[in-house]
Amino acid sequence: MSNLFYFPLGEETIISMKSILSFVVAAVLAVTIFSCSKTEVDSIDPNGTGGLTLEFDNYVGGTNMALGTAQYKNTAGESFTVTTFNYFVSNIELTKEDGTVVKVPNSYYLVREADPKSLNVSLTGIPQANYAKVAFTVGVDSLKSQAPVTERTGGLDTGSYGTDNMYWSWNSGYIFMKLEGISPASTLSSKAFQYHIGGYGGGFQGAAKTANNLRKITLPLGTTSAKVRTTTTPTVHLIVDAARALGGTNTISFAATPTVHSPALAKPIVDNYVNMFVVDHVHND
Amino acid sequence: MVCALLAGISSCTGEAEVSLDTPTFTVPKNFPAPAYALDRNRITSAGVELGRTLFFDPKLSRDNSISCAECHSQPNAFTHHGHDVSHGIDNRVGTRNSLPIQNLAWSTSFFWDGGVLDLDLVPVAPIENPLEMDETLYNVLEKLRKDSTYPKKFKAAFGTEEVTTARFLQALSQYMLTLVSANSRYDKYVRNEGGTLSADELAGKQLFVQKGCANCHAGELFTDNKFRNNGLSLAFGTDLGRGRITEAPQDNYTFKVPSLRNVGVSYPYMHDGRFRTLEAVLDHYAEGVTETPNLDPLLKQNGRLGIPMTAGEKASIIAFLKTLTDEEFLKNPQFIQK
Numbered sequence: 001m002s003n004l005f006y007f008p009l010g011e012e013t014i015i016s017m018k019s020i021l022s023f024v025v026a027a028v029l030a031v032t033i034f035s036c037s038k039t040e041v042d043s044i045d046p047n048g049t050g051g052l053t054l055e056f057d058n059y060v061g062g063t064n065m066a067l068g069t070a071q072y073k074n075t076a077g078e079s080f081t082v083t084t085f086n087y088f089v090s091n092i093e094l095t096k097e098d099g100t101v102v103k104v105p106n107s108y109y110l111v112r113e114a115d116p117k118s119l120n121v122s123l124t125g126i127p128q129a130n131y132a133k134v135a136f137t138v139g140v141d142s143l144k145s146q147a148p149v150t151e152r153t154g155g156l157d158t159g160s161y162g163t164d165n166m167y168w169s170w171n172s173g174y175i176f177m178k179l180e181g182i183s184p185a186s187t188l189s190s191k192a193f194q195y196h197i198g199g200y201g202g203g204f205q206g207a208a209k210t211a212n213n214l215r216k217i218t219l220p221l222g223t224t225s226a227k228v229r230t231t232t233t234p235t236v237h238l239i240v241d242a243a244r245a246l247g248g249t250n251t252i253s254f255a256a257t258p259t260v261h262s263p264a265l266a267k268p269i270v271d272n273y274v275n276m277f278v279v280d281h282v283h284n285d
Numbered sequence: 286m287v288c289a290l291l292a293g294i295s296s297c298t299g300e301a302e303v304s305l306d307t308p309t310f311t312v313p314k315n316f317p318a319p320a321y322a323l324d325r326n327r328i329t330s331a332g333v334e335l336g337r338t339l340f341f342d343p344k345l346s347r348d349n350s351i352s353c354a355e356c357h358s359q360p361n362a363f364t365h366h367g368h369d370v371s372h373g374i375d376n377r378v379g380t381r382n383s384l385p386i387q388n389l390a391w392s393t394s395f396f397w398d399g400g401v402l403d404l405d406l407v408p409v410a411p412i413e414n415p416l417e418m419d420e421t422l423y424n425v426l427e428k429l430r431k432d433s434t435y436p437k438k439f440k441a442a443f444g445t446e447e448v449t450t451a452r453f454l455q456a457l458s459q460y461m462l463t464l465v466s467a468n469s470r471y472d473k474y475v476r477n478e479g480g481t482l483s484a485d486e487l488a489g490k491q492l493f494v495q496k497g498c499a500n501c502h503a504g505e506l507f508t509d510n511k512f513r514n515n516g517l518s519l520a521f522g523t524d525l526g527r528g529r530i531t532e533a534p535q536d537n538y539t540f541k542v543p544s545l546r547n548v549g550v551s552y553p554y555m556h557d558g559r560f561r562t563l564e565a566v567l568d569h570y571a572e573g574v575t576e577t578p579n580l581d582p583l584l585k586q587n588g589r590l591g592i593p594m595t596a597g598e599k600a601s602i603i604a605f606l607k608t609l610t611d612e613e614f615l616k617n618p619q620f621i622q623k
Contacts, residue, residue, distance in 0.1 A: 148325050149405045149451040158409055159422040159450030169409040171400040171530050202402070210531050264532035 041284055042229040048128045051233040052094065052226055054121040054136075056111045057280070058085055061243045065113055075247030078185035078254050080193070085113040085242055086166060087177040088140050088155065089121065091216075095133035097225055102127055108140065110155030110166060118155075120235075130225040134236055135218040138273065139176030142214070145200040146172075171262075173198050176213060177273060179245055183254040193254045195245070197270060199263025211263035213270045217277050224282040235283045244276035245269055309333050309459075310390070313467035315475055315505045319390035321404055321462060326455045328462060331441040336460025338438060339453070341622035344428045345408075346374055346418035353411065353457075354622075356383045360615055362547035363387060363464060369558030373417035380416070380524065382558035384543060385551045387466045387614065393510045397540045397556040400530045404461065405454045426453060466546050466614035474608070475505075482608055489605025496592050498570075498602065500583055507545040507609070513581040514538045516574030516590065521559050538577050549607040550615065563606060567599040 058065040060072040065082060073079050089111055092104040109121045144156065152158060156174070158167045166175045177197040186193050201212025219238070226234035246252040250268035260266050310328045312319060326332075339345065340353045351374055357363040363386035365372070370379045381397055395401040401410060411417040412425060429435040429448045436446035442459075443452045471490075473480025482490065493499055503509040512527040517538075528537035540556045554560040560569065574584050574591035584591060594602070614620075 146402065148322070149403075149454050150325070152451070157450050158406070159426050159453070162421055162423040165413070165421070167409070169401075169406070169413045170396075172402060172406050262529075262532060 041227045041232045044128045044130075045230060046128070048230055049125045050128050050228040050230060052123045052126050052131070052228055053233060053235040054089070054092070054123070054134065055235050055237045056089070056119050056121070056240050057237060058113050058119070058240045058242060061241065065242065067113055072243065074183075074243065074254070075251050076185075076253040076255075078183050080181045080183035080185075080254060082113075082179070082181040082242060083192075084164065084178055084180040086164065086175075087111050087138055087240075088166070088174060089136045089138065090140055090144070091137040092121075092123065093135040094126065094131045094226075095135070096129040097132045100129075102129075102131075107136075108144065108154065108156055112164065114164070126228050128228050128230070130227050131221065131234075132225050133218065133220050134226075134279070135216060137214055137216050139198070139214045140174040140200065142200040142202060145174060145202065168196075168198055171210075173200055173202065173263075177245070177269075179242060179269075185254040186258040187255055188258045193258045195252075195260045195266070195269055197260065197263075197266040197273075199266060211267065213263055213266050215270060215274045217274060219277060219279045221279055221282050224284070226282050227284045232284055234285075237280045237283065239278045239280045241276050241278070245273040248272045248275055309463050310465070313465065313472070313505075315472060316388075316391065316467060317504065317506075320393050321390040321458075323390070323462075326405070326458055328459045329442060331438070332443070332456050332459040333463055334460075335438045335442045336456040336458065337620070337622055339457055340460055344432070345412055345420065345425050347420040347424075348374065349428075350374060351418060353408070356411075356417075357386050359617075359620055360550065361385075362466070362551040362615065364551045366550075366552065369553050373414070374419045377416045377419075379414070380522075381556050382553060385547060386461055387464050387546060388506060388544065389464065390462050391506050394541065398527045398530045399512060399541055404458050405451075407461075408454060408457050422450065422453075426450065429453070464614075464620060466611040468613040469546065469609045469611040471605075471608040472611070483604070485601050486604045486608050489601035489603070490608075492594075492598050492602050493605055496594060496598070496602070497583055498592075501542045501581075502545050508542045510542065512536065512539040512541055513583075514540075514577060514579045515570075516577065516580050516584050517555060517557075517559070517569070518573070518575040519577060521557050524556060526556065535579055538579055539581075545606055546609050547611055547615065549610045563603045564599070567594065567602060570594070571599065 060070070060082060063070060063072065065085060068081055068083055071079055071081060088108065090108045092107040094102045094104065096102065104123055104126070107123070110118060111121070112118045140156065161167065166178065167173070168175060175196045175198045179195045181193055182191050183193055184191060197213055199211040199213040201209050201214065203209035221236060226236055228234060249271045252269060252272070260269060309330055310323070343349045343352045345352060356365040356372070358366060360366070365383045368382070370382055372378055384397065389404055392404070395404065395407045396410065401407050409422055412420050412422055426448055436448060439448050439452055440446045442456055470480045470482065474482050501509055501511070501513060525537045526540040528534065528539065548563065552561055554563070554566050560566045570592045571594045572591060574580070576585065576590060
């Protein structure tokens with residue numbers, strides 16, 4: 001910063017007041033602008049930690065998600081509204097610019113479009129560094145899926161869901177992703193569609209394992225790293241496009257498949273939704 | 286007096302001296318080690334009492350009309366006597382016959398299809414099944430929190446009045462774990478505790494092994510805990526059983542091998558309760574086995590379907606099976622809500 005404010009005094013004796021004034025204004029403006037955008041963050045305290053927020057911003061195509069009201073169209077050309085959009089994000093990993101991977105311990109988060117608080121996942125205790133990549137699992141891993149009931153807290157508490165259930169009681173396991181809505185194309189009398197995606201690949205006594213629909217999503221942050229510092233808590237703003245769960249690799253039609261409630265049948269949707277997460281930008285403030 | 290206090294579930298003569306934390310659960314001498322992780326959920330009398338109160342409380346259903354005990358009644362080894370498939374809320378009818386609740390500490394999976402692998406998670410299924418209790422676990426916990434007596438019971442069992450999912454489920458497990466049936470005449474015979482079997486019953490015991498029944502209804506729990514297709518015809522529906530859980534074609538039409546303890550009082554039989562009598566069950570194995578996909582090879586040996594048995598042999602086997610009825614278990618006053 002000192003170079004910016006270097007003001008040559010001495011031999012230069014003829015300096016108009018006007019030019020001094022304009023310089024001061026420019027300098028003040030510059031400082032103001034810099035403090036707003038804060039392009040320069042603190043230095044890294046090698047032993048220090050900080051926070052990082054993952055912001056999940058749900059869309060359908062290019063349009064923001066509005067539950068129950070907004071009309072959308074899938075790639076099969078069927079119109080629909082969304083009534084529920086939930087997913088588990090777990091096992092979060094942050095990769096430093098130097099390639100070091102930081103695993104966020106015990107990270108299990110349930111993101112629900114209906115619950116604005118859940119859209120911002122605030123991580124704390126993150127080692128200070130510049131992070132270039134974020135990765136997470138969509139769903140709940142097999143270890144946690146079979147964990148004792150005492151270890152199922154927060155979004156994993158099977159007694160916390162009310163009517164918006166994220167757990168299959170008859171086939172013990174979490175619903176990784178739930179997308180529900182209404183479409184005139186649905187062949188159900190209610191005109192509803194319900195996609196409940198789960199299946200952690202559980203097996204039993206050497207018998208066949210169930211379908212494994214756990215997927216790891218790895219997202220480079222692009223040109224702006226997430227700079228975790230004592231006073232800087234970056235936000236990674238993710239766009240999550242629910243339309244990509246319904247199209248892309250496999251076209252999902254509400255007429256052909258109005259419901260999915262079991263792991264094996266879920267694969268076409270899983271193969272789609274691995275592409276629904278995109279990093280839009282990173283704020284370092 | 287010490288015996289009566291210690292036993293809790295039965296006469297103390299039948300119990301080994303192994304006590305797992307508390308006098309309310311003991312491993313019978315002729316039983317293997319339990320499968321349930323008892324160290325994760327220490328059984329206490331206050332926990333068992335809370336679990337028993339919950340088991341008999343209709344608040345667990347949507348309209349507070351039916352309790353767990355409705356379909357799991359003690360005189361019938363905690364199953365729904367006389368009903369082919371179990372009846373739930375609003376007289377809705379389920380798709381399967383409720384299984385007895387007994388010796389669950391030795392069970393490695395739950396329900397006919399083994400869809401649940403942890404006893405603690407079992408109650409969530411009937412509570413949330415629309416055909417059974419049609420309630421949400423969330424609502425049940427809310428009802429308990431507002432109740433004038435439950436928070437105190439939770440404090441007695443877990444130290445504070447907080448009503449949580451884990452505590453609710455662990456208390457139910459504690460109660461269900463105490464439902465140990467190991468004092469039938471057969472048990473007292475094999476443990477040399479003065480139980481006697483008649484000549485016919487002993488012949489039945491021998492036939493039970495010779496005819497291969499014990500291949501699946503194995504050991505002292507009378508089940509190998511595996512999933513098998515026992516050749517039921519598809520005339521009563523096409524329940525895929527284990528195949529619904531694994532979605533693997535080789536598991537279609539397979540169901541968990543049920544224990545035969547208290548089989549004499551836990552009619553009707555099979556996952557859909559199609560057989561009302563043990564005679565009908567034995568007739569099935571002798572003459573009724575149908576070749577459906579994944580039929581267990583033990584039921585088709587040398588090209589012949591089923592297990593050849595004469596009328597006399599069937600009668601002897603049934604006589605033996607009835608020695609597995611445990612009157613002490615079926616009448617133990619500690620198992621019911623006072």
